[in-house]
Amino acid sequence: LxxxxxxxxxxxxxxxxxxxxxxxxxxxxxxxxxxxxxxxxxxxxxxxxxxxxxxxxxxxxxNYPGAEQVPETMTDTLKRVVTKFVKSGVLNSQELAKYHREFATVSKSLTKHGILSGVQVAGYYVQVFPDSVHAQLNMHLQVQHMAKKKGEAYALA
Known part of the structure; x- marks a missing residue:
């Protein structure tokens, strides 16, 4: 709460x-x-x-005992991680791995506490990539996951 x-x-x-x-x-x-x-x-x-x-x-x-326990992170923290990597760019696999680790650490807490849905997390995740990469990712994911319903999130695993 x-x-x-x-x-x-x-x-x-x-x-x-x-x-x-x-x-x-x-x-x-x-x-x-x-x-x-x-x-x-x-x-x-x-x-x-x-x-x-x-x-x-x-x-x-x-009226909600125990409700004052706050999750370790907030949406603002996730936005800061994304902004940091948007500014610096993700130009190689090492930077991508670093981004993924930082992003996952924050996003897991947000989804665990019901603050963000999987679709919202995925939307934040791809913000660091240029539009050309978005298009390639979407095409690749659509081919690999033809059974996925519209509006469902792809797994970030």
Whole structure:
């Protein structure tokens, strides 16, 4: 949950709603399942317009024992790994191996904690390659994995 809230706050900041506590509380409901949404709506800090976003988060976390355990990494960490290799380039097999190790270390934690899906991880992974390599990879993968359904991720193994 702390990771969920941190990721939500990042998106909320980009959407310029992070200074509106009421909007933050309402919009966060769009990202949870129906059962969770109903529960969060019932919390006193949600119903009370005078209660801040931070107080709402605190009340939510109090209702989920153990939820404050944060995974070792965040999406921002993965973005930094990708950006680092986009800037330096992946020009040989040694650089590719180094990129893969750094990327896998971060992405495994994100998928393990349900922060990113396999499709999202794959989307980040290929960002370091030029468009010509993307096209070649897609063609090669389509030939080797004809049974894969559209929208499923290819394994990064």
């Amino acid at each position: 702390p990771t969920f809230f941190k990721e939500f706050e990042t998106v909320a900041k980009e959407a310029a709603i992070n200074s509106d506590d009421l909007k933050m509380k309402k919009e966060t409901l769009c990202y949870v399942d129906a059962k969770t949404m109903h529960f969060w709506r019932s919390l006193n800090t949600f119903k009370d317009g005078q209660k801040t976003w931070d107080k709402f988060k605190k009340e939510v976390l109090l």
